[in-house]
Amino acid sequence: MTDAQRPHEQEAVLTAARRAREAAVDLATRSRAAKDAALNAMAAALEVDSALIMAANANDIDRARAMHTSEAIIDRLKLDDKRIGAMADGLRQVAGLVDPVGEVVRGYTLPNGLELRQVRVPFGVVGIIYEARPNVTADAAGLCVKSGNAVLLRGSSSARESNAAIVETLRRALSDTGLPPDAVQLVPGDGHEAVKHLMRARGLVDVLIPRGGASLIKSVVEESTVPVIETGVGNCHVYVDSSADLDQAIAILLNAKAQRPSVCNAAETFLVHQAVANEFVPKALTALKDAGVTVHGDERIRSYSKDVVRATDDDWDTEYLSLDIAAAVVDSLDDAVRHIRKHGSGHTDAILTRSQAAARRFVAAVDSASVVVNASTRFTDGGEFGFGAEIGISTQKLHARGPMGLPELTSTKYIVIGEGHVRP
Template sequence: MSEEFLKVARAAREAAAELAPLPRAPKDRALRTIADALVAHAAEIVAANADDVERARAQGTSEAMIDRLRLDEARIGAIAEAVRQVADLPDPVGEVVRGSTLPNGLELRQLRVPLGVIGIIYEGRPNVTVDAAALCLKSGNAVLLRGSSSAYSSNTALVKIMQDALAATEVPSGAVQLVPGQSRDSVKELMRARGLVDVLIPRGGASLINSVVEESTVPVIETGVGNCHVYVDAEADVELAVQILVNAKAQRPSVCNAAETFLVHADVADAFVPKALAALREAGVTVHGDERIAGYGPDIVPVTEEDFYAEYLSLDIAAAVVGSLEEAVAHIRRYGSGHTDAIVTRSQGAARRFVSLVDSAAVAVNASTRFTDGGEFGFGAEIGISTQKLHARGPMGLPELTSTKWVYTGEGHLRTSEGTVVCG
């Protein structure tokens, strides 16, 4: 590893040890200090961001991506307010997850503790730099940030402002670090920093997440890929199903909890599909349908196997008619990403069966997939939505950025071959 990388990684490691035992009050003060500093240095951030935007335009980046990259004073104010909201959230560190007094008299507690050093690899939006840092600091963790090279000037400015703000607080400034360099080598260094970094969280598209999972020697929490489904059951309320589907697809198509496929039971297809196609057409959505779906409209694009696997993140949706709830579940198990899948039905039995059979991080009954979100679930801010099964699953708030330790307290308890002996 390069000396540059080792320097920031070791600084983060040292800062994590100092940060972990701090109580809530100094962490909250530090976060509010960061929020004030972001607002005070907004002009400096905007100037750095202008360099990134100019470079992106010169490289032919789409205006949609440039909009995600761009920062102005209003957006910086919103980022600062989000940091203040994190400060207001409960501190998970020290929470007793469970506890008891054992038959031998030992008092046993399982406590939440910080993970240590968290590496975040992410694309595009520079607001993630601040959001991720705030969540990590609140949960007692140091953070190594490796954002997109397209936002390098913005991220450099943001991290320096946060570090300078922390220097005036009890939280060590080394707790927020930017991984040096813009090449893929710097990403590889972060992925191979086992022993210096405790966990990696990739935030971005499928190719980024797959690359990190396959190449990292540091434990990884997968987040974000969302091939979400809406299944319209034979006993669905048709009007309600249309509204849910359009909201799930078109309310904000570029996010991971947007629907990418709808499935409809054959028994309700004649009543549902024409209305759904008309509503989707009005919302600007292109439908990629199977032969049955294609029979309901001339503008249906023939669906492919790749379409069923796709996370479009656009105004496109795949569609198919199925013969049963079980066939819908089989389709979801084959093509889905384990993020969020929904059923629309008036049958409690069908809803219960769907919930029990669909193995996803979130399952919605008569509701849009768009609700799978930390804020909507009442957790406050989130670091991402985990689609794996170990440690964390679904929206990852502050508690999911902690591990646990066991603490047991005795009065001179000794373990012997005969049992427990209490000395004194």
């Protein structure tokens, strides 16, 4: 980009943010019925336009393959009738959820007679910066509209035609139902400079939510002047305790790793208590091999099979997003916890055990957004938690943590009602 182009691109981003701000003022006053009607119209429009959206998506996939993009990323990028149908169903599910706007978080009458209420209100303008997955475009738009927010969407260049087609469809549905189409916009521009302008649009954009890999999230957190809700990398662990039901543990481990390896709640490391390693590890390695999973193990894991790749220091910190998993034998539950606290990303970690004492200790000691007992890490998901479509999974500790549904897309304000009260 030339120096002459940079001011133009900055102004284009800021103009989009100003339009979003005007749309947010309008949207904040709309009833639940009006927002739900728009969401249902958006869902129907996606289905009507599915052939156009898939044609745009095919261009993105052709371009990705020409650039030798990994199949894991292409899987996240690909749209078909089933996935577009799921996007539409997600919008309808959001329409059926309770509107958080106006919910009274707490309220009471003060001793002096003033009535005080803390109520949920929209953020205003939400910026979403995300990679691949064009389904995020519809999910984010739906959640933001339902919660009364305008949204500025910045997907990756790999999905630019898919995202443009989806947003065009959603904007038309908004307009047809009388809501401001500028409540849903793509951020103008293709380069990183456009993203930087969004990240520095403090005063026009109220909050940014990055969804993607570690480098994207790190960049947004470190470079933004707009407040950021940090969604984190999913380096998730499954720990098989000495008292685990080992047949159950095999099934859970396979589901956590192989059911859909390209998502953030897939397991990336499994740890096994040394007391059950001789019985569990050979069965687990066979089951994982049959599922096409490559195991990167420490020396104790490697002693059970020549198929195990030697784990490097980097493996313990890697979010593979593929049919790969790291593995280690640990001497105790406390060693498992130390490993997770050192290498985990604070997303989701699971213990498989029949000991209530072990489960309680693990839950208390592991500092992650979701801690799971005797179940797959794949359950950390807004839909599975009953939230409807999620905007992301937050691994930070302020405001929102874990799957972020509608309430997490709101702030609060205090409403104070008096009858001529003055402060003495």
